[in-house]
Amino acid sequence: MQTVADPSARSRRVPAFVAALLTVAALAGCGAGPGDGTPDRDGTPSSARPTPPPVHAGFDYQIGGAYPPPDGVRVVSRDRGHSPAAGHYNICYVNGFQAQPDALDRWQRRHPELVLRTKGGKPVLDTDWNEALLDTSTAARRTALARIVGRWIDGCAKKGFQAVELDNLDSYERSGRRLTKADNVAFAALLTRRAHRSGLAAGQKNAQELLARRTTMGFDFAVTEECGQYKECGQYAKAYDNRVLDVEYTAKGLTAACRTWGERLSIVRRDLDVRPEGEDGHLYERC
Numbered sequence: 001m002q003t004v005a006d007p008s009a010r011s012r013r014v015p016a017f018v019a020a021l022l023t024v025a026a027l028a029g030c031g032a033g034p035g036d037g038t039p040d041r042d043g044t045p046s047s048a049r050p051t052p053p054p055v056h057a058g059f060d061y062q063i064g065g066a067y068p069p070p071d072g073v074r075v076v077s078r079d080r081g082h083s084p085a086a087g088h089y090n091i092c093y094v095n096g097f098q099a100q101p102d103a104l105d106r107w108q109r110r111h112p113e114l115v116l117r118t119k120g121g122k123p124v125l126d127t128d129w130n131e132a133l134l135d136t137s138t139a140a141r142r143t144a145l146a147r148i149v150g151r152w153i154d155g156c157a158k159k160g161f162q163a164v165e166l167d168n169l170d171s172y173e174r175s176g177r178r179l180t181k182a183d184n185v186a187f188a189a190l191l192t193r194r195a196h197r198s199g200l201a202a203g204q205k206n207a208q209e210l211l212a213r214r215t216t217m218g219f220d221f222a223v224t225e226e227c228g229q230y231k232e233c234g235q236y237a238k239a240y241d242n243r244v245l246d247v248e249y250t251a252k253g254l255t256a257a258c259r260t261w262g263e264r265l266s267i268v269r270r271d272l273d274v275r276p277e278g279e280d281g282h283l284y285e286r287c
Helices: 016-027 101-110 139-159 181-197 208-217 233-239 251-261
Strands: 059-062 075-079 089-094 163-166 201-205 221-225 244-248 266-270 284-286
Touching: 059 244, 059 266, 089 139, 139 181, 163 181, 181 201, 181 208, 201 208, 208 233, 221 233, 233 244, 233 251, 244 251, 251 266
Parallel strands: 059 075, 075 089, 089 163, 163 201, 201 221, 221 244, 244 266
Antiparallel strands: 266 284
């Protein structure tokens, strides 16, 4: 999903005092979780793992531009170039596996070896969004990329975000078999480890086929696009114990998601370009 430049009516209500406690826990950047301090696979003590987003909370997806969150919203996702929304649980959008359209020239100048290329030397593109794929095919390149993307993740933490979503985990699907699932799984593990060290929970973005490897990758929750439309919400919900934030782009998708999952997951419908409030075409709906 392209974003800005680099740089339900609900019948079941939570009692007020419980909601307050949940809000405090959700807004803590690095709250204690279950565990006895034994390191998890990513090296982070389990008792120190960052707090993931609250379950079944009002959600808005603002990666195309920030604006005041609508009433009832508790969780907001914004591009890393923006600031978090005060008083909310904030997720920082990072395009971790592809280059933003306006950033390709910088990658070509500074790190040409980290851009995936055809045999003729041209960048391999995600043609839907005009984004060049980053080359995760070797351990050395993954390490080099993790240093760069890791600085972006650190920047999210310094701004006050509580979590990060790492987009285009499924870039191997657009690589012409130049990348494998294993390449991106290994790179994801490097990025989630960096996020946890920075005090951020890490969200898997799409790539339903990799859910069986979520422990290896180290993700804490999922951000999905159209899991209602494509009937995938149940798989994410099971894998992440309902810690799923779903974005739908069609009325049909929203209806499907809300009908089955509206009382368990965080679901929102946005316009495909995720325009900010006030711009023509802006769309925001919830269950």
